[in-house]
Each structure stands twice: as C-alpha cells, then as structure tokens.
Amino acid sequence: MKVVVDLNRCQAYAQCVYAAPDHFALEGAEVLVYDPAPGDAARAEIERAVQACPVRAITAFPDAAPGAA
Amino acid sequence: MSVAAGSPPRRIVVVGASLCGLSAAQALREEGFSGEIVLVGDEPERPYDRPPLSKQVLRGRCGPDTTLPCRPDLDLRFRLGTAAAGLDPRARRVVLADGGTIAYDRVLIATGTRARPWPGDPGSGPLHTLRTRRDAERLGARLADRPRRVVVVGGGFIGCEAAASIRAMGLDVTQVVRETVPLVQALGDAVGAMVAEVARGAGVDLLTDRGIDGIEAAGGETAVVRLDEGRRIETGCVLVALGAVRNVEWLAGAGLAVSDAGVRVDAECRALTPDGRVVPDVFAAGDVAQWPSAVYGGARLAVEHWGNAVAQGRVAARNMAAAGGPLARHDHLPDFWSHLYGLTVKLVGVPDGADRFAVVQGTLRERRFVGIYGAGERTVAAVSVDSARWLPAYRAAIAEGAPFPPFTGALDQPGFAPHPLATA
Amino acid sequence: MSPTLFAQVLDPAHRADPYPLYEALRRSPVSRQDDGTWVVSSHAAIARLLHDPRISSEDLPDPPLFRWTGHPIQDLLVRPIRSRIVARHRPFIFRDPPDHDLLRRHVMREFSPGRVRRMRRETEAITGALLDRLEGRAAFDLVEDVSYPLPVTVICDLLGVPREDEPRFQGWATQLATALEPNQRTDAANAARNEAAFTAISDYLRGLIRERRASPRDDMLSGLAAGRDGERMNDYDLVATAVLLLVAGHETTVNLITNGILTLLRFPEHAERLRREPEIAPRLIEELLRYEPPVHYRTRLALADIGLGDATIPEGAPVVLLLAAGNRDPARFRDPDRFDPDREDNRHLGFGGGLHYCVGAPLARIEAEVALTAIVRRLPRLRLLDDPPPYRPGASLRGPRRLRLAVEAPVGAAR
Numbered sequence: 001m002k003v004v005v006d007l008n009r010c011q012a013y014a015q016c017v018y019a020a021p022d023h024f025a026l027e028g029a030e031v032l033v034y035d036p037a038p039g040d041a042a043r044a045e046i047e048r049a050v051q052a053c054p055v056r057a058i059t060a061f062p063d064a065a066p067g068a069a
Numbered sequence: 070m071s072v073a074a075g076s077p078p079r080r081i082v083v084v085g086a087s088l089c090g091l092s093a094a095q096a097l098r099e100e101g102f103s104g105e106i107v108l109v110g111d112e113p114e115r116p117y118d119r120p121p122l123s124k125q126v127l128r129g130r131c132g133p134d135t136t137l138p139c140r141p142d143l144d145l146r147f148r149l150g151t152a153a154a155g156l157d158p159r160a161r162r163v164v165l166a167d168g169g170t171i172a173y174d175r176v177l178i179a180t181g182t183r184a185r186p187w188p189g190d191p192g193s194g195p196l197h198t199l200r201t202r203r204d205a206e207r208l209g210a211r212l213a214d215r216p217r218r219v220v221v222v223g224g225g226f227i228g229c230e231a232a233a234s235i236r237a238m239g240l241d242v243t244q245v246v247r248e249t250v251p252l253v254q255a256l257g258d259a260v261g262a263m264v265a266e267v268a269r270g271a272g273v274d275l276l277t278d279r280g281i282d283g284i285e286a287a288g289g290e291t292a293v294v295r296l297d298e299g300r301r302i303e304t305g306c307v308l309v310a311l312g313a314v315r316n317v318e319w320l321a322g323a324g325l326a327v328s329d330a331g332v333r334v335d336a337e338c339r340a341l342t343p344d345g346r347v348v349p350d351v352f353a354a355g356d357v358a359q360w361p362s363a364v365y366g367g368a369r370l371a372v373e374h375w376g377n378a379v380a381q382g383r384v385a386a387r388n389m390a391a392a393g394g395p396l397a398r399h400d401h402l403p404d405f406w407s408h409l410y411g412l413t414v415k416l417v418g419v420p421d422g423a424d425r426f427a428v429v430q431g432t433l434r435e436r437r438f439v440g441i442y443g444a445g446e447r448t449v450a451a452v453s454v455d456s457a458r459w460l461p462a463y464r465a466a467i468a469e470g471a472p473f474p475p476f477t478g479a480l481d482q483p484g485f486a487p488h489p490l491a492t493a
Numbered sequence: 494m495s496p497t498l499f500a501q502v503l504d505p506a507h508r509a510d511p512y513p514l515y516e517a518l519r520r521s522p523v524s525r526q527d528d529g530t531w532v533v534s535s536h537a538a539i540a541r542l543l544h545d546p547r548i549s550s551e552d553l554p555d556p557p558l559f560r561w562t563g564h565p566i567q568d569l570l571v572r573p574i575r576s577r578i579v580a581r582h583r584p585f586i587f588r589d590p591p592d593h594d595l596l597r598r599h600v601m602r603e604f605s606p607g608r609v610r611r612m613r614r615e616t617e618a619i620t621g622a623l624l625d626r627l628e629g630r631a632a633f634d635l636v637e638d639v640s641y642p643l644p645v646t647v648i649c650d651l652l653g654v655p656r657e658d659e660p661r662f663q664g665w666a667t668q669l670a671t672a673l674e675p676n677q678r679t680d681a682a683n684a685a686r687n688e689a690a691f692t693a694i695s696d697y698l699r700g701l702i703r704e705r706r707a708s709p710r711d712d713m714l715s716g717l718a719a720g721r722d723g724e725r726m727n728d729y730d731l732v733a734t735a736v737l738l739l740v741a742g743h744e745t746t747v748n749l750i751t752n753g754i755l756t757l758l759r760f761p762e763h764a765e766r767l768r769r770e771p772e773i774a775p776r777l778i779e780e781l782l783r784y785e786p787p788v789h790y791r792t793r794l795a796l797a798d799i800g801l802g803d804a805t806i807p808e809g810a811p812v813v814l815l816l817a818a819g820n821r822d823p824a825r826f827r828d829p830d831r832f833d834p835d836r837e838d839n840r841h842l843g844f845g846g847g848l849h850y851c852v853g854a855p856l857a858r859i860e861a862e863v864a865l866t867a868i869v870r871r872l873p874r875l876r877l878l879d880d881p882p883p884y885r886p887g888a889s890l891r892g893p894r895r896l897r898l899a900v901e902a903p904v905g906a907a908r
Contacts (some may be wrong), residue, residue, distance in 0.1 A: 002138035004118050007406045008376040011457045012413070014601075018855035019775075021606040028411035029437070029455040033125045036118060037134040044772060051775035052858060054846060056838050061138035064115065430546055431591075439546075458847050461544040478797030478808065479546035481590040 001038050001046060001062055009057040016049035016058060024049060077392035078174035078350075079104040082163055084153045085179030085316075086110025088118065089355030089378035091137055093177050096386035098143050106145050107171060109163065111152035114202055115139075120375060122205040123227055124408050127234040133206050153180065156323040158348050175389045178320070178332055178340065178353035179382065182313035182373055187222070187284060190309065195292040196284065197308045199227055208308065211290065216305025218243060220294050222281060224251035226407050228310035229264060233410045235308075236273050243274040243302055245294070248493065250277055256416065257426050258491040260440065260452055263433050267410045313373055315357050324348065331359035331371040337396040338385035352389055354381035354399075363400045364468060365419060365449070372419075374405040402468050412436060415457050417464045418450030420492070427487035429474055431456055439463065443473030443487065498524075499532045499813065503676050503888050509881035511789070511888070512830065515818035523804035530675065530811045531795070531804075534818035536825035536842070538801050542814060543847035545799065550849060552794040552811060553587050554678055555580050579691065582729035584737035586849060587672075593848065596734060599726050600852060603716040609855050612651060616863045619646050624871050627900070632878065635896040639868070640750040644860055648742025651856070652735065653705060653712025658697070665694040666743035669736065673889040675792055675811065691736065698735045702728075713738070738853075746857045748787035748885075748892025750864045753778070755896060756785055757869065758877050760832050768869040774862045777834040781861070782820075782843025784832050789817035789891045791845060816842040817891075874901035 003023070005016075012030035016023075023035045023042055038046060040062070050058045081097060083090040086108040094106050110116070118135040125131050139145075148171070155164035162172045184198035197208045212219070212235060221232045224246030232244045248254070250261030251268065268275045280297040284307060287293050294302045317327045326333035326343045332353040333341045338360070340351040355378040359371035384399040404417040423442035431438035431454075439459050442450040448471050451463035466475035474485055498518050502511050515534060518524065522535030533539050542548050555576070562568055585596040623639050645663075649656045668690040671677040678684070702718045709715035717731055726734065757764035767777055793812040798805050806812060819842045821829040826836070844851035851857070868875075878897035885894045 002136050004135075004137050006376070006379070007120070008404045008415070010406075013850055014606075015855060015858075018606050018609050019858075021610055028413070030413035030457055031408045031411055033130055035131050036121060037132060037136065047772070048775045048858075051779050051839075052855070054840065054844065054850060056840055059138050061140060064139060064141065437594075458544060459546055462541065462546060465541060476547060476797060476799075480549055480796060481546065 001040060001043060001060055003034060003036050003038060003046060003058065003060045005032060005034055006057040006059075007032065009055045011055060013054050015052035015054060019048035019052045020045035077104075078102075078389065080107065080173055081105070081175045081177070081389055082107045082109065082171050082173040083177045083179060084109045084156075084163060085177075085181055085355065085357070086112070086147060086149060087116050087179070087181055087355075087378075088137065088375065089179040089181065089382040090177065091116040091139060092379045092382035093179065093354060093386040093389075094143060094145055095140060096383040097390050098140070100387055100390035102386075102390040104174075106143070107148060107173075108145055109148045109151060109153055109165070109171065111150070111166075112201060112203070113150040115147065115149070117202055119200070122202065123199055123230040124234055126205050127199075127209060127212070127231060128237055129209070133202055133209065135202070153319050156320055156325075156351070158323055158325075158351050161350065173350070175350045175352065177382075177385055177389060178351065178357060179355045179378075180316035180319070181356040181378075182315050184227075184309070185311045185314050187307075187309045187311070194286055195290050195305065195307055197306065199231055199308060199310065200313070208306075211306050212238060212240065214290075214305075215240060216290065217241065218302065218304045219306045219308065220245065220292075220302055220304045221308045221310060222294075223310035223312070224248055224253070224261075224277070225310060225312055226252065226255065228308070229268070229409055230407060231308055231310060232268065232273050232275075233271065233408075236268075236271050237410075241274070242272075243276065243294075243304070244268065245279050245281060245296065246275065246277045247280055248277065249491075251275070254492055255420075256414070256452055257420060257423070257442065259426050259428075259433065259488065260414075260454075263436065263454075264409060264414075267412065267436065271410050313356070315371075317357060325351070328359075330369070331357050333369070334358050334360050336361055336363065336398040336400070337388050338381060338399055339388070352385040354378070354385040360399055362419075363398070364402050364470075370403065370419060372403045372405075374403055376404050377401055402464060404464070412454055413457060415453045415460055416450060417460055418442070418448075418467045420450040420452075420490075423449055423490050423492070425473065425487045426490040427474060427485060428483065429485065430459060430479060430481050430483075432483060441474055442490065446472050448473045448475045497527065499526045499530065502815075503674070505884070505886060505888075508884035508886075508888065508891060511817070511891070512821055515815060515821055518815065518818055519822060521804075523801045523806065525804075525810075530813055531806045532813045532815055533801075534815040534822075536819035536822040539814050539816060539819040539842060540840075540846060541801065542793070542799070542812070543842075543845065543849075547795060547797045547799050548812065549589050549794040549796050550587055550593070551583070551589050552792055553583060553672065554684075575692070576688075578729055579688075582727075582733050584733045586737060590848065596726060596730055597852065599717060599720070599724070600734060600738070602721055603713045604852065606855075608651070608713070609859070612647060612856060613859050613863065615650060616643070616647055616859055617867070619643055620863050620867045624867060627872070630900060632897060632899045635754055635898055636747065636751055636893060637895070639864060640747045640754075640896070643750065643864055644742055644746035644857075647856065647860060648739060651713055652738060652742075653710055653714040654701065654739065662694055662697060662739065663743070665690040665697075666740045669694070669740045670744040670887065670890055673788075673791070674887055675813065694736050694739070695732045698732050698739070699728075702731060702735065741853055742856075744887075744890050745787045745851075745853070746860050748890060749781065749857055749861050751893045751896050752785035752787065753781050753861055753865050754868060754875075754898075755877070755880075755882065755893060756781060756832055757865065758875060758898075759880070763832065763834060764869050766834075767866060768873060771866045771870075773834055774866050775858075776836075776839075778858060778861045778865070779839050779841065779843075780832060780834045780836055783826070783836075783839055783841030784820070786817050786820060786841070786843035787857075787892060788843075788845070788851075788889055790815045790889050791849070814845075816845060872898075872900060875899070876901055 152166040154166040184200035218241045221244040253261040282295040340348040380401045420442040425443035518534040705715040876899040882893040
C-alpha cells in the first residue's frame with residue numbers, strides 16, 4: 001500500500017497510532033512518523049487509521065498495478 | 070469574474086510528475102474530466118513525497134519508497150525519465166528532451182524546483198544535496214558508512230532537518246550557517262535562536278555567522294571545508310542545503326512571464342505574458358508558480374510548500390477542466406510544517422515584511438508556544454511549536470486580516486509583549 | 494424563536510428527536526438564550542471555537558463553601574477545605590492549559606497504543622461472553638445486557654478496578670455525569686448529591702490507589718499512581734483523574750453502542766451490509782459518531798468578547814458547543830440527515846476536537862466495532878420492540894435508557 005499524511009492538517013490526535021501502531025508513531029508531542037509503504041497485510045489497520053483521523057489527513061491506496069501505463 | 074472559454078479539452082498534459090502534478094491529475098478526474106491525462110516527469114519514479122526524505126527516510130525509520138498513494142481508477146499516462154525541454158503555446162505542444170513532442174489542449178506547468186548546487190559540484194564524491202529520492206539514497210548510503218563528521222551547509226529547513234536527522238543517527242554533525250541563527254529568514258530571530266539552542270543541546274556543532282571560503286576534495290569521499298575565519302574542517306560527507314532553484318529554463322522563448330521567482334500566473338492559475346495578458350490554455354501551479362495573493366493585498370507569492378502544491382494544483386485542475394462557467398481562485402493562505410529534534414514547528418501565513426513578533430501562548434523556554442508576526446497593524450503569520458491545535462484560531466484570524474495581536478484574553482497567555490523582529 | 498430553543502433541547506420531551514430543534518438553532522448558529530447562555534450550532538463555528546484560546550473549560554461553578562448541617566467541625570472546617578481542594582483539582586476535562594496539558598500527558602502515557610491494542614482481544618472476549626448469556630432468550634434489553642456491561646467491564650479492567658465492585662460505583666458514576674448538564678449544575682439539591690457522590694467515589698478510589706501503590710499491577714491505575722520518569726501527579730489530581738476515567742467509561746460508550754444498534758435496526762440494509770462486510774465497520778462507526786453521537790454538547794466559558802460572523806459572544810458568557818447540531822449541518826455534510834457510511838471526508842464532531850478531544854476515543858471505537866459487528870453476526874434477526882425507546886435523562890450524554898429487542902432467530906455459537 002501507499003500512505004501519505006497531510007501534516008499541515010495533522011494536529012497529533014494520535015488516533016492513527018492507536019488504530020495501526022506498527023505503521024504510525026508519535027515522537028515527542030506532535031511529530032508523526034509513518035510508514036509510507038506498508039505491506040498489503042496492514043490493509044485493515046490502515047483503513048481504521050484513515051477513518052479514525054479526526055481531521056481526515058491520511059490518504060491510502062493499494063499499490064498501482066505493476067506495468068500500468 | 071473570469072470565465073473559461075472554448076470547447077472542453079480532450080488531452081491535458083501535466084509537466085512535472087510530483088505532488089502538485091498528481092494532485093492536479095486527481096482533481097481533474099474528480100471534476101469529471103474524462104479525456105487523456107499525460108504526466109511528464111524528468112525523474113524515473115512515479116510521483117513521490119519529498120518531506121520524509123530529510124526525516125524518517127534519512128534516519129532509516131522507513132524505506133526510501135515514498136510513492137504517493139493514487140486512486141487506482143485515475144487512468145493516467147506517464148512519460149517518466151524525460152524532461153520537458155520547451156513549450157510552444159501557439160502550436161499547443163510540449164517539446165521533450167528526447168526530441169519528442171506532446172500536443173495538448175491544456176497544459177499545467179508544475180516543474181517545481183531543484184536543489185541549488187555548490188558551485189562546480191559534479192554531483193558525485195563527498196558533496197551531496199537533498200531534494201530527490203536519488204539524492205536521499207546516495208546520502209543514505211554514504212551515512213551508512215558512518216563518516217567521521219558530516220558538514221551541513223545552510224541554515225534553512227532542509228539543512229536543519231537533515232542536521233537533526235543525521236545527529237539522531239549518532240553521527241557528529243557540524244552545521245555552518247551564514248546568518249546569526251538558523252531559520253532566521255523563515256521564522257525570525259526569536260524562534261531561530263530557540264532552534265539553535267535545541268540543536269546545540271542535541272550535540273550539533275552549530276556555527277553561525279560563518280561563511281565558507283571553499284570546499285576542497287581531498288580524495289575519494291573526503292573533503293575539507295574552509296571557513297572564512299580560516300578554520301578547516303575535514304569531513305567524510307558534505308550536505309549542501311542552500312535552497313532551491315525554480316525549474317523554468319525550459320520555458321525560455323515560450324512568451325511567458327518567467328523569472329527566478331517563477332512563472333507568473335493570475336489568481337486562476339493561468340500563465341501570463343510579460344505584459345500581463347493570459348496565455349491561452351497554459352496554467353502553472355506549485356513551487357514554480359508565482360501568484361497574486363488576495364490575503365496579502367495582491368502581493369506576488371511563490372512558496373515551496375507541500376500544502377500550496379496540493380491546493381494550487383487542485384485549483385488549476387478545476388479551471389483546466391472547466392468548459393465555460395466561472396473559474397476558481399487560488400486564495401490559499403500559505404502554511405508549512407517542519408520536524409526538528411522531536412519538535413513540530415508549524416507556520417501559517419507569510420511573515421515576509423513582518424517587523425514584530427510576540428509569543429501569545431505558552432513559552433519559548435518550554436518549547437511549547439504559539440507566536441505571531443505583525444506587519445504594521447496586521448497579524449500576517451503565526452508559528453506554533455508543539456501547539457498545533459491552537460493554530461486554526463490564528464489561521465482564521467490571519468485570513469480575515471486581524472490586527473496585531475488578533476485577540477487578547479486567551480488562556481495560557483503570558484501577557485502580550487511584542488519584540489522587534491529581525492529576519493536577517 | 495431562538496431564546497427558548499435550548500431550553501427545549503434540555504426538556505426530556507425532546508430527547509428522542511432533538512434534531513429538528515438543532516436545525517432551528519442553526520438558523521442563527523451563534524445565538525443568545527434567555528438565561529444569557531450562548532448556543533453554537535453550526536459546524537464551522539463549533540470547529541472554530543474548539544480551537545479558540547479564548548474559550549475556557551473551567552466553567553464548573555465552585556462548590557458551596559458553607560452549608561449548615563449542625564456539625565460545626567464539618568461545616569466550618571472539613572467541608573470548606575474539601576470544597577477548595579475539589580475546586581482546585583477538577584478532572585482535566587474541566588481544566589485549561591497548562592494544568593490540563595500536564596494531567597492529560599500523564600494519562601496518555603498510561604493509555605498507550607500497546608495497552609489499548611491489547612484491549613481489543615479482551616473486548617472481543619467480554620462481548621462474546623455477554624452474547625453467550627443471551628442464548629435461548631426471545632427478547633432482551635440491549636442496554637442492560639450488552640451496551641452497559643461491556644464498556645464498564647473494559648474500563649474496570651483497563652484501570653484495574655475490580656469488576657465485582659461495580660455495583661458500588663454505578664450510582665456514583667450516573668450522578669457525577671450530571672456535571673455535564675448545565676441545568677443540573679445550578680440545582681442546589683443536585684449539587685449536594687454530586688458532592689456526596691464525588692466524596693464517596695474518591696474515597697473508594699483512594700483506597701484502591703493505596704493498594705496499587707503497595708503492590709502494583711499491569712493496569713492504568715498502578716501506572717498513574719507510580720508515575721513515570723520521576724513525574725507523578727499529586728494525589729488530588731490523581732483521584733480526580735481516576736474518577737473522570739471511570740465515569741466516562743460508564744456513561745458514554747453505552748450510548749454509542751445502543752445508538753448504533755438502534756440506528757442499524759432503523760436502517761436494516763446497513764445492518765445486513767455490516768454482517769456481510771465487517772470491514773466497513775470503521776467507516777460505519779465514524780458515521781454513527783456523526784449521526785447519533787454519544788455526547789451531544791459540551792459547555793465552555795468565554796474569556797473575552799469573541800466575534801463570530803454577526804454575533805459577539807461577550808466575555809464571561811457560558812457557551813454551549815452543540816456538537817450534535819454541527820454534525821447535521823448541511824453546510825458541512827451533504828444530505829446530513831441521511832445515515833451514510835460511505836460518506837467521504839466525514840469530519841464529524843462526535844469526539845469533540847482541539848485540546849479536549851476525547852481521550853477514550855480509541856477505546857470507544859474498538860468497543861463499538863467489536864460490539865456492533867458481533868451483534869449483527871450472531872443476532873441477524875433482531876426487531877425493535879419500542880421505537881422510539883425511553884431515554885436516559887441527560888441531554889448531553891444522550892442515549893436510550895432501555896432498548897428492548899426481540900430475537901427472531903436463535904443466537905449462534907460464539908465466533
């Protein structure tokens with residue numbers, strides 16, 4: 001999968017960290033670090049993170065099909 | 070009010086396959102554009118995200134694959150690894166570096182910027198820049214060898230973020246900054262001084278008010294950095310972080326108003342001629358575009374911000390997809406963030422021209438505060454350090470042209486005590 | 494007309510469907526009520542005030558310093574001192590920065606992602622056991638049998654409060670939740686009941702904290718009592734925080750689960766979809782938090798004159814942020830009265846926002862997801878016996894008091 005977080009919007013509510021702790025983490029009070037390319041097995045957790053974000057800052061989609069134009 | 074003219078476009082070409090270009094492409098589909106979308110990019114990769122490159126990627130917290138997520142049904146055509154070499158608005162075509170051409174009905178210029186290199190840097194050896202994924206991979210590989218000392222040249226955001234990341238890897242870092250404190254141009258002296266204190270506290274050898282007389286290759290991966298005061302620093306890795314240059318050279322001869330400050334556009338993201346007329350069907354957005362800001366009384370802004378790349382790309386897309394009807398205006402209030410030594414710094418607004426600064430919530434000492442920038446009677450920008458949840462109130466006030474300070478009587482307020490602001 | 498609208502919201506007669514009142518309130522989204530309270534009901538204005546530093550959460554009235562009961566030592570010494578302590582060490586939802594931030598930080602350290610993640614499996618086990626008990630029943634009350642015991646058991650386990658003590662603090666929790674209702678705060682008799690409940694629950698928790706300090710376990714109370722990195726909250730704040738977590742665990746998620754099943758049974762196509770596609774649970778729950786949030790409003794205090802559009806909330810005015818009205822604002826949500834789990838960009842206010850965003854949100858999401866998916870799976874043919882059901886008295890913590898359901902197909906085996 002591919003993930004990006006709009007960190008202008010992010011206010012460190014940390015809901016993604018609870019939803020998918022292996023793929024999102026807070027360092028310090030507000031520094032959100034995340035895995036931009038988690039494996040497909042993380043799909044359910046990433047979806048929980050996307051939905052739980054109070055400011056809807058997370059975008060995630062499956063990988064583009066290889067060889068797609 | 071501006072109105073789009075002509076028949077609906079069939080092929081839209083986006084020059085620049087990065088965040089801005091991809092945002093525009095997604096917005097085109099959301100607007101219902103069903104024609105062909107071609108993204109031209111000089112790098113071989115699909116659009117990827119750059120901010121992590123100087124942070125978690127550099128530190129090895131995640132891999133270098135920061136490819137941006139993309140709806141699977143966008144149906145985009147990519148021409149990657151091929152730079153654009155020219156634009157012919159009369160013939161409506163983009164000329165590629167490999168000699169090919171692509172005809173368009175509408176074109177978006179989103180070629181962004183590139184890292185400003187050290188004069189004479191061949192792009193190999195001990196000198197590095199940090200802008201592209203390839204830069205990050207080369208620098209990461211070098212850092213994995215754990216060079217004895219890394220010298221970071223420059224006190225802007227990339228320099229400061231990279232110094233923080235490299236220091237966090239346990240490497241010795243010297244950061245050479247020409248100004249009195251880092252980030253002084255972006256954030257002013259008070260916040261810059263706090264960042265300097267944090268950097269030194271983290272063990273960075275931060276040299277301010279220093280110029281560099283030269284960087285000498287000393288064989289292989291080693292170099293000697295000569296400071297203007299005579300000191301010589303032997304190093305296994307130099308990161309040159311002296312800002313960015315806009316990628317506008319390929320537009321020479323196209324008849325557009327282009328300068329070092331970018332491609333001039335109107336509020337609707339349409340490219341202009343030097344005498345201010347709209348160039349039909351040519352739009353520009355992102356780092357490369359210079360637009361008149363309604364929030365700042367029509368002042369021309371050109372920013373290198375993630376949020377503007379997304380927002381302006383989307384406005385441009387809306388207007389490119391339009392076949393008649395009113396056009397959207399880009400009335401974005403600039404904003405950006407940075408992660409430095411475990412702190413989150415966020416800025417809304419444009420502090421250029423500000424002459425006063427005041428901490429209005431929290432304190433600099435605790436490194437948890439909101440500060441505001443005043444120009445004349447107006448609040449023009451606000452900065453937060455680990456206080457992001459308050460920033461929306463200041464954003465709204467700035468967008469409405471609030472006075473300085475925008476309000477008083479707030480909680481956790483140490484008392485309003487503005488200081489003169491220095492940005493150099 | 495607007496002066497009486499919020500009074501009508503508080504009137505239990507409108508508990509089952511306050512949404513038409515909210516719509517009427519939104520016509521002037523920042524409006525003064527007869528008693529001087531300002532009610533804010535549009536999404537934009539609420540969202541703005543949630544981030545506005547001129548809005549204080551320290552809006553609880555001081556407890557009465559003196560009340561004659563005929564015991565001079567109690568009336569002149571013990572009570573006044575205790576009142577002062579209580580006033581100074583409120584739970585952090587009634588505190589402003591910097592105190593609020595510090596207290597909340599202590600809680601967040603113990604409410605760690607790892608600990609919350611472990612609660613998912615435990616929540617599944619508790620839910621399974623509760624549903625097992627329904628086997629063979631032709632009808633049941635969802636509140637009594639599932640929605641109430643589930644979050645209570647979870648919060649007990651998380652905090653380290655023995656489940657078997659639950660009957661003792663159930664009444665205290667319900668009483669203390671009235672602190673969120675503005676009309677209850679000004680009532681002297683209710684204030685006295687609150688004080689008594691707070692004293693009782695504090696004494697209970699103080700005893701427990703003492704035990705956990707002597708022999709720590711792997712629970713939040715032990716962690717909070719011990720502190721971390723040499724930092725620890727003082728005992729007054731610790732007790733107030735423990736009270737808050739326990740009460741919030743009792744009085745909020747119960748509504749989310751009950752409202753959830755009520756909504757799914759009113760729109761059975763969504764229950765059916767959740768049964769077939771449990772992976773939609775996260776977005777369905779966010780939509781539920783928008784459509785029928787467990788907390789309808791929070792109160793605040795204006796620290797300065799605040800201009801919002803044409804209105805100016807004056808300094809010192811009590812402010813009601815009507816979150817549930819913002820959630821139905823057509824300026825923010827297309828077709829807002831439709832329950833639509835496929836809604837994009839669902840920036841609801843179900844957990845509030847800004848500094849005081851609900852601490853327990855991750856836990857509430859887990860509990861709702863686990864409970865709703867398990868119920869629709871194991872009880873695929875439920876029927877509402879009362880619609881609308883009878884409601885609990887609270888207008889802020891709004892939810893059915895009972896939700897009687899008929900089981901039209903047997904309860905399947907666990908899992």
